[in-house]
Amino acid sequence: MSNHATQIPAAAAAATGPKMRVERLDLYYGAFQALRDVSMPFARNHITALIGPSGCGKSTLLRVLNRMNDLIPGVLVQGLVELDGCDIYAPDTDVCELRTRVGMVFQRPNPFPLSVRDNILFGLRVAGVRNRGRLDETLERSLRSAWLWENLKDRLNDPAIDLPLDQQQRLCIARLLAVSPEVILMDEPCSALDPIATAKIEELMIGLKRDYTIVIVTHNMQQAARISDFTGYMLLGDMVEFGPTTKVFTDPGDVRTQDYISGRYG
Amino acid sequence: MRIPPRQVQTLVVGMLGGATLLTLAVLVFIVVFVLDKGLPVVTWTFLAANPEDMGRAGGIFPIIVGTLLLPLLALGIALPLGVGSAVYLNEYTRETQMTRIIRFGTDCLAGIPSIIFGLFGLVFFVGILHMGWSLLSGGLTLAIMILPTIIRTSEEAIRAVPQAYREVSCSMGATRWETVRKVVLPNALPGIVTGVMLGAGRCISETAAVIFTAGTVAQMPVSAFDSVRTMAVHFYLLAREGISGENAYGTAAVLILAVLILNTVAYWTMHAFIRRKAR
Numbered sequence: 001m002s003n004h005a006t007q008i009p010a011a012a013a014a015a016t017g018p019k020m021r022v023e024r025l026d027l028y029y030g031a032f033q034a035l036r037d038v039s040m041p042f043a044r045n046h047i048t049a050l051i052g053p054s055g056c057g058k059s060t061l062l063r064v065l066n067r068m069n070d071l072i073p074g075v076l077v078q079g080l081v082e083l084d085g086c087d088i089y090a091p092d093t094d095v096c097e098l099r100t101r102v103g104m105v106f107q108r109p110n111p112f113p114l115s116v117r118d119n120i121l122f123g124l125r126v127a128g129v130r131n132r133g134r135l136d137e138t139l140e141r142s143l144r145s146a147w148l149w150e151n152l153k154d155r156l157n158d159p160a161i162d163l164p165l166d167q168q169q170r171l172c173i174a175r176l177l178a179v180s181p182e183v184i185l186m187d188e189p190c191s192a193l194d195p196i197a198t199a200k201i202e203e204l205m206i207g208l209k210r211d212y213t214i215v216i217v218t219h220n221m222q223q224a225a226r227i228s229d230f231t232g233y234m235l236l237g238d239m240v241e242f243g244p245t246t247k248v249f250t251d252p253g254d255v256r257t258q259d260y261i262s263g264r265y266g
Numbered sequence: 267m268r269i270p271p272r273q274v275q276t277l278v279v280g281m282l283g284g285a286t287l288l289t290l291a292v293l294v295f296i297v298v299f300v301l302d303k304g305l306p307v308v309t310w311t312f313l314a315a316n317p318e319d320m321g322r323a324g325g326i327f328p329i330i331v332g333t334l335l336l337p338l339l340a341l342g343i344a345l346p347l348g349v350g351s352a353v354y355l356n357e358y359t360r361e362t363q364m365t366r367i368i369r370f371g372t373d374c375l376a377g378i379p380s381i382i383f384g385l386f387g388l389v390f391f392v393g394i395l396h397m398g399w400s401l402l403s404g405g406l407t408l409a410i411m412i413l414p415t416i417i418r419t420s421e422e423a424i425r426a427v428p429q430a431y432r433e434v435s436c437s438m439g440a441t442r443w444e445t446v447r448k449v450v451l452p453n454a455l456p457g458i459v460t461g462v463m464l465g466a467g468r469c470i471s472e473t474a475a476v477i478f479t480a481g482t483v484a485q486m487p488v489s490a491f492d493s494v495r496t497m498a499v500h501f502y503l504l505a506r507e508g509i510s511g512e513n514a515y516g517t518a519a520v521l522i523l524a525v526l527i528l529n530t531v532a533y534w535t536m537h538a539f540i541r542r543k544a545r
Contacts, residue, residue: 003338066437068433068436068437071433071436073360096439096441097438097439098439099436099437099438099439100438100439102438103437103438106430106434106437108430110428110430110431110433111433112431112434112449113453123438123439123440124447125448126435126438126444126448128440128442172434175434175438176438179438179439187477229347233474
């Protein structure tokens with residue numbers, strides 16, 4: 001499966017190979033080993049899903065990719081994590097810059113207690129952008145990309161926390177898109193949403209993969225099957241199986257994957 | 267024998283309501299009493315004139331100025347130090363034995379009687395640093411006195427800011443300082459303002475520490491090295507020395523109204539800020 005170059009759209013053809021890659025990754029929380037010898041690619045302009053029972057390390061692996069684990073005391077990461085072929089754990093890495101390239105959408109919609117506009121423009125303002133035209137242009141572009149423009153164009157000054165949950169989550173996605181990331185990490189982005197809202201977010205994700213590389217952690221196997229191109233099944237810190245989603249779900253190579261996706265375990 | 271829950275309920279509501287009413291009644295009584303005795307003295311001349319004959323006659327204008335300047339100076343020193351320490355303890359350090367000791371220390375400091383701070387100010391600022399009885403000595407002493415309060419209230423406010431906000435900010439490439447400036451402090455502002463109001467209140471009502479360090483000169487200060495008198499001190503001196511009961515109550519009335527106005531303005535400004543921020 002390492003060779004999927006033919007699936008890469010022309011726009012990204014200049015850079016070949018996976019967008020991100022982990023190789024022989026071990027991660028410890030103090031004495032507890034949360035990830036064990038994990039290796040996998042994250043294909044450019046595709047959706048990669050990480051599935052597995054609670055505590056299997058899928059969220060931990062996700063947070064390795066933008067170094068959000070750095071915030072937790074006592075974390076030790078060993079192995080290689082690459083973005084476009086560069087080691088993101090190299091000592092000279094600018095972690096803030098890394099996080100603007102590898103953004104994150106969280107489990108619960110978490111808009112700031114600010115207006116829709118100020119939420120979307122947060123990243124740009126932190127980056128010091130003052131140009132009114134550029135801010136307005138980004139505001140519209142981000143909201144359009146998250147399919148919120150029509151809903152919210154007349155409510156840009158309303159508090160974001162008053163929006164329905166699915167719009168809040170799409171607003172969080174739009175807030176991320178405003179800083180033009182290359183990779184979007186999603187940590188169970190639909191677990192707080194109802195099925196209709198979930199369907200909207202899923203549709204959005206499929207639309208977004210044209211421009212972004214997406215990694216999603218989900219405990220919802222149907223969701224992984226519906227939207228992802230590649231799936232990794234994890235169990236107790238091990239990557240049990242990784243492959244194209246259709247293969248993992250229809251013809252799993254490991255009996256543990258078989259048990260999990262058929263609902264016998266987890 | 268068991269009292270039926272319904273009756274317990276009635277009883278408890280009655281007791282809680284009574285407690286609230288009693289508290290309110292005492293408060294209203296004090297305010298009405300002071301205003302009733304003091305307001306007749308309060309005229310424009312009283313507010314705008316210099317005191318004469320040790321305060322038996324004339325007004326309290328320089329004393330009003332002193333009451334404004336001293337807490338302002340104290341807050342100007344204590345606010346950046348206090349909020350800075352609170353930010354440092356919460357955002358830049360991990361919870362260790364050391365931070366717990368520091369926190370315990372600030373709690374202890376907050377409980378020390380103001381006269382001790384006054385004594386320290388007298389020895390250190392007035393004496394050793396040769397600042398004399400002055401606005402500066404008083405401001406520094408009061409700043410130290412309210413610092414623990416400011417640190418603790420700011421810390422509580424900062425800690426109450428949801429962790430999710432910091433995570434998002436950080437995940438969008440903001441540095442820790444940008445997160446503090448753009449996310450943590452704006453959201454902690456109401457709590458910080460509460461701390462500032464508490465601190466300002468303590469400064470305004472302080473007498474002992476002020477007499478020790480800022481002196482009691484009832485004249486318009488022209489530099490930071492001039493002694494000032496605050497309204498609380500003025501009231502104390504007029505009443506204690508039996509100089510003028512009427513003018514003492516007049517001063518008290520102005521003091522109470524000033525605190526009332528101060529609180530209202532602070533409250534209103536804060537809410538205006540929050541409303542603007544939510545837009």
